[in-house]
Amino acid sequence: MVVRICRPSKGAHFIHPVDPAPRTAVLAAGFQETKLARVFPLGWNGRAARFSRSSVAGPLEQVLRVARAGWRVEHSIVVFTYPGERGLSARERESFWKAFEVPVFEQYLGLNSELLATECDAHAGLHIVSGYEDLDLEHDVCACGNQAPRLTRGARIDELAALLS
Numbered sequence: 001m002v003v004r005i006c007r008p009s010k011g012a013h014f015i016h017p018v019d020p021a022p023r024t025a026v027l028a029a030g031f032q033e034t035k036l037a038r039v040f041p042l043g044w045n046g047r048a049a050r051f052s053r054s055s056v057a058g059p060l061e062q063v064l065r066v067a068r069a070g071w072r073v074e075h076s077i078v079v080f081t082y083p084g085e086r087g088l089s090a091r092e093r094e095s096f097w098k099a100f101e102v103p104v105f106e107q108y109l110g111l112n113s114e115l116l117a118t119e120c121d122a123h124a125g126l127h128i129v130s131g132y133e134d135l136d137l138e139h140d141v142c143a144c145g146n147q148a149p150r151l152t153r154g155a156r157i158d159e160l161a162a163l164l165s
Protein backbone atom coordinates (compact mmCIF):
# COMPACT_ATOMS: atom_id res chain seq x y z
CA MET A 1 0.00 0.00 0.00
CA VAL A 2 1.33 3.39 -0.89
CA VAL A 3 0.54 6.21 1.48
CA ARG A 4 0.92 9.56 -0.13
CA ILE A 5 1.48 12.46 2.16
CA CYS A 6 0.79 15.69 0.45
CA ARG A 7 -0.21 19.16 1.40
CA PRO A 8 -3.94 19.58 1.15
CA SER A 9 -4.88 21.39 -2.02
CA LYS A 10 -6.51 24.75 -1.54
CA GLY A 11 -9.89 23.42 -2.48
CA ALA A 12 -13.10 25.02 -3.61
CA HIS A 13 -14.49 28.15 -2.05
CA PHE A 14 -17.64 27.59 -0.03
CA ILE A 15 -20.20 30.24 -0.91
CA HIS A 16 -23.04 30.40 1.58
CA PRO A 17 -26.46 30.97 -0.07
CA VAL A 18 -27.29 33.70 2.43
CA ASP A 19 -25.50 37.05 2.49
CA PRO A 20 -24.06 37.97 4.97
CA ALA A 21 -22.81 34.44 5.50
CA PRO A 22 -23.07 32.92 8.98
CA ARG A 23 -20.36 30.82 10.66
CA THR A 24 -20.67 27.49 8.95
CA ALA A 25 -19.38 24.01 9.65
CA VAL A 26 -18.64 22.50 6.22
CA LEU A 27 -18.84 18.72 6.59
CA ALA A 28 -16.99 17.71 3.44
CA ALA A 29 -13.46 17.59 2.08
CA GLY A 30 -12.32 19.67 -0.87
CA PHE A 31 -13.06 23.14 0.50
CA GLN A 32 -10.87 26.02 1.40
CA GLU A 33 -11.16 27.17 4.99
CA THR A 34 -12.14 30.78 5.56
CA LYS A 35 -12.86 32.92 8.58
CA LEU A 36 -16.53 31.96 8.46
CA ALA A 37 -16.37 28.48 6.97
CA ARG A 38 -14.62 25.82 9.03
CA VAL A 39 -13.98 22.66 7.05
CA PHE A 40 -14.33 19.20 8.60
CA PRO A 41 -13.10 16.83 5.88
CA LEU A 42 -14.06 13.76 7.92
CA GLY A 43 -17.60 15.01 8.34
CA TRP A 44 -19.64 15.28 11.50
CA ASN A 45 -17.64 14.36 14.61
CA GLY A 46 -16.79 15.69 18.05
CA ARG A 47 -14.56 18.39 16.60
CA ALA A 48 -17.32 19.65 14.34
CA ALA A 49 -19.79 19.54 17.23
CA ARG A 50 -17.54 21.78 19.33
CA PHE A 51 -17.23 24.39 16.60
CA SER A 52 -19.68 27.16 17.34
CA ARG A 53 -21.67 27.39 14.15
CA SER A 54 -24.89 28.97 13.01
CA SER A 55 -25.12 26.93 9.86
CA VAL A 56 -24.15 23.45 8.71
CA ALA A 57 -23.31 22.48 5.14
CA GLY A 58 -22.59 19.03 3.77
CA PRO A 59 -23.76 16.10 1.68
CA LEU A 60 -27.13 14.59 2.53
CA GLU A 61 -25.73 11.76 4.69
CA GLN A 62 -23.74 14.24 6.80
CA VAL A 63 -26.70 16.53 7.40
CA LEU A 64 -28.76 13.47 8.34
CA ARG A 65 -26.13 12.59 10.95
CA VAL A 66 -26.36 16.08 12.42
CA ALA A 67 -30.17 15.76 12.53
CA ARG A 68 -30.02 12.33 14.17
CA ALA A 69 -27.50 13.56 16.73
CA GLY A 70 -30.06 16.21 17.69
CA TRP A 71 -27.67 19.15 17.25
CA ARG A 72 -29.26 22.53 16.93
CA VAL A 73 -28.50 24.93 14.10
CA GLU A 74 -29.77 28.49 14.40
CA HIS A 75 -29.45 29.86 10.93
CA SER A 76 -29.70 27.43 8.02
CA ILE A 77 -28.84 24.06 6.54
CA VAL A 78 -27.05 23.68 3.22
CA VAL A 79 -27.25 20.28 1.52
CA PHE A 80 -24.73 19.43 -1.23
CA THR A 81 -25.84 17.35 -4.17
CA TYR A 82 -23.61 16.11 -6.98
CA PRO A 83 -23.81 15.23 -10.69
CA GLY A 84 -25.46 11.87 -11.23
CA GLU A 85 -27.43 12.15 -8.01
CA ARG A 86 -30.99 13.26 -7.59
CA GLY A 87 -31.81 16.58 -5.98
CA LEU A 88 -33.10 17.00 -2.46
CA SER A 89 -36.65 15.66 -2.25
CA ALA A 90 -39.62 17.44 -0.72
CA ARG A 91 -39.76 14.73 1.94
CA GLU A 92 -36.12 15.29 2.91
CA ARG A 93 -36.68 19.03 3.06
CA GLU A 94 -39.66 18.49 5.31
CA SER A 95 -37.75 16.21 7.66
CA PHE A 96 -34.92 18.74 7.91
CA TRP A 97 -37.42 21.48 8.60
CA LYS A 98 -38.88 19.35 11.41
CA ALA A 99 -35.42 18.55 12.80
CA PHE A 100 -33.89 22.02 12.63
CA GLU A 101 -36.70 24.56 12.06
CA VAL A 102 -34.39 26.66 9.86
CA PRO A 103 -34.36 27.21 6.08
CA VAL A 104 -32.85 24.47 3.93
CA PHE A 105 -30.83 25.31 0.82
CA GLU A 106 -29.56 22.90 -1.79
CA GLN A 107 -26.25 23.50 -3.56
CA TYR A 108 -25.30 21.52 -6.63
CA LEU A 109 -21.55 20.91 -6.73
CA GLY A 110 -19.17 19.62 -9.38
CA LEU A 111 -16.88 16.70 -8.70
CA ASN A 112 -14.17 19.05 -7.37
CA SER A 113 -16.71 20.66 -5.02
CA GLU A 114 -17.00 23.74 -7.20
CA LEU A 115 -20.39 25.42 -6.99
CA LEU A 116 -22.50 24.80 -10.11
CA ALA A 117 -25.91 25.94 -8.92
CA THR A 118 -27.35 27.28 -5.70
CA GLU A 119 -30.80 27.66 -4.21
CA CYS A 120 -31.94 31.18 -3.29
CA ASP A 121 -34.33 32.63 -0.72
CA ALA A 122 -37.27 32.11 -3.05
CA HIS A 123 -36.60 28.32 -2.95
CA ALA A 124 -37.74 28.02 -6.56
CA GLY A 125 -34.98 25.93 -8.05
CA LEU A 126 -31.21 26.33 -8.12
CA HIS A 127 -29.62 29.30 -9.88
CA ILE A 128 -26.82 28.36 -12.26
CA VAL A 129 -23.55 29.86 -11.11
CA SER A 130 -21.36 29.17 -14.12
CA GLY A 131 -20.92 27.12 -17.23
CA TYR A 132 -23.72 24.64 -16.85
CA GLU A 133 -26.04 23.81 -19.72
CA ASP A 134 -29.16 21.78 -19.37
CA LEU A 135 -32.27 21.62 -21.53
CA ASP A 136 -34.53 21.65 -18.51
CA LEU A 137 -33.44 25.01 -17.14
CA GLU A 138 -36.10 27.41 -15.94
CA HIS A 139 -35.65 30.83 -17.55
CA ASP A 140 -38.43 32.89 -15.94
CA VAL A 141 -37.10 35.58 -13.65
CA CYS A 142 -37.07 34.29 -10.10
CA ALA A 143 -38.94 35.95 -7.22
CA CYS A 144 -35.56 36.74 -5.65
CA GLY A 145 -34.68 38.98 -8.59
CA ASN A 146 -31.67 36.94 -9.73
CA GLN A 147 -31.94 36.48 -13.50
CA ALA A 148 -29.65 33.47 -13.73
CA PRO A 149 -31.55 30.44 -15.10
CA ARG A 150 -32.45 27.73 -12.61
CA LEU A 151 -32.25 24.00 -12.35
CA THR A 152 -35.73 22.85 -11.52
CA ARG A 153 -36.00 20.47 -8.66
CA GLY A 154 -38.27 17.39 -8.80
CA ALA A 155 -41.42 19.41 -8.10
CA ARG A 156 -43.52 17.45 -10.54
CA ILE A 157 -42.38 14.05 -9.24
CA ASP A 158 -42.91 15.17 -5.65
CA GLU A 159 -46.38 16.49 -6.48
CA LEU A 160 -47.27 13.15 -8.08
CA ALA A 161 -45.96 11.27 -5.07
CA ALA A 162 -48.06 13.48 -2.79
CA LEU A 163 -51.17 12.79 -4.89
CA LEU A 164 -50.59 9.05 -4.72
CA SER A 165 -49.83 8.86 -1.01
Ligand SMILES: [Zn+2]
Nearest residue numbers: 120122142144
Ligand atom coordinates in the same frame (compact mmCIF):
# COMPACT_ATOMS: atom_id res chain seq x y z
ZN1 LIG B 1 -34.05 33.01 -7.00
